Amino acid sequence: MDQTHIDIRGVNKVFATSGREVVALKDINLQIPQGQFVCLLGPSGCGKSTLLNAVAGFALPSSGTITADGQRVTAPGPDRGMVFQEYALFPWMTVEKNVAFGLEIKGQSKAQIDATVEKLLAMLSLTDFRHRYPKDLSGGMRQRVAIARVLALDSPIMLMDEPFGALDALTRRNLQDELLRIWAELKKTIIFVTHSIEEAIYLADRIVVMTYRPGTIKRDMMVDLPRLRDPAAAEFNALKRELGMLVMEEQQRHHNDEMRMAAVD
């Protein structure tokens, strides 16, 4: 677990909108070892998605560098799979076709594709739903399909942008547990964006708290509670309080900024 897998150095990102500059990321430095589960935590607008999109190669930094496995990130690549909050599925394809899609693009043989799809459907408890279309699935099921699609590509890095944000509490916990199981089995490096403190503590090896405008790293901490973690445990709650204070300060800054902007309008 000590080889650097994702290396973020001196990353800045500035957006220019209607004559105003927003510094979304400022001097971000983060070295993520192979197999680490990292949560980016912070209130809305602190640059979590911007940082994730930069690692994905969707929107490159204004300055600074990002490398994944020693290769400079300049575009999206098959080594970095992305799971979004809204389920990025093809509505005209069944569950199994959605999972198989990336493998077909890769030009794998039918036998190979069938074997991988079978394994992933079983892993994500989707076997009985294989012939359904996304519109006939619950939100949790759709997100399982989205995760299976990314796993099908066998990317060593998984980037997840609030993937469980739209789910009810019980479904969310189920999927968190499944993700932890899959992560332990497949040893992926994960960067997971959330604004839920509890979700971050439940999942992460390491929590990176970000500040609101400019987006900087406010705290970078390891979580060494044993898994599966108990949200009712005293240590869990102590950490929740500590992180709560850090996030609240940024939320307050966000709120003040919004009030100032409303006054200008």
Ligand SMILES: Nc1ncnc2c1ncn2[C@@H]1O[C@H](COP(=O)(O)OP(=O)(O)OP(=O)(O)O)[C@@H](O)[C@H]1O
């Ligand atoms: N394409 C864009 N053009 C202009 N400003 C942007 C753009 N994308 C993001 N921003 C600004 O950059 C800052 C960081 O946004 P970002 O979406 O990364 O935050 P976030 O922490 O992921 O928030 P959320 O949880 O709401 O998605 C915000 O102030 C946002 O308004």
